[in-house]
Amino acid sequence: MQKLLRALGRALALCTVFAAFLVASCKSFPTVKTYEGERQPQQKVALVSPTPGWEGLAGERQDVYFLKLDGVALTKSDIDNHASLEVLPGVHRLTVAARLRVAGERVLFEDPNPITYNFEAGKHYQVYARLSPGPTPGQAVARFWMEDDSGQVVVGTK
Known part of the structure; x- marks a missing residue:
């Protein structure tokens, strides 16, 4: 019985350490309000998110960044984070970038x-990137696309 209690104690300690690791590794990403005035309810705005750490088609990490909205640069902190x-709903231009692996280098x-799209209120959009072969051997081309919250591609091609 004592052995069982010790084993349970060790398992509980291990689970506690693992749970603490999971909580510490979860990172939330900031949301930037890009319009003037009071923050609007979710159903009156559109949310556009980059895909940090998305697993690409070849299993490579694809980090997408937003650089500008309607020609206005985001802060370095907002880009890095x-x-x-x-x-607000309507047509916006979004300048995007991605950090991808080419010949072992990021x-x-x-x-x-820029992605130009008529964003709808109450919707969430995700921007993705992938690397494709370019027009000449050894040349890579980054392709970007955007999906709405139903997973439908609304800009670009996968």
Whole structure:
């Protein structure tokens, strides 16, 4: 009986350490209000999120960053922290970039064409990136797309 109690005590201690690790490793990403005035309820704004640490098609880590909204640069802190953007409904231009692995090195790709979309109130959008072969051997091209909260691609192609 004493052995069983000791084993249970060790298992409980191990579970406690594991739970503490899980809580510490969970990171929340900030949300930036991009409009003037009071913060609006969720059903009156659209939320646009980058995909930090998304597992790409080849199992590579794909980090997407937002650089600008409607031509206005985000702060370095918001970019580095993978901030989501809370926007009013309507057409917005979003400049995005991704850090992808090319020949063993992490390279930053900025999309020269901002994502332009008519964002709808109450919806959540996710922006993704992947690396594709370029027009010449050894050249890579970053492709970006955006999905709505139902998982439907609304801009670009997967």
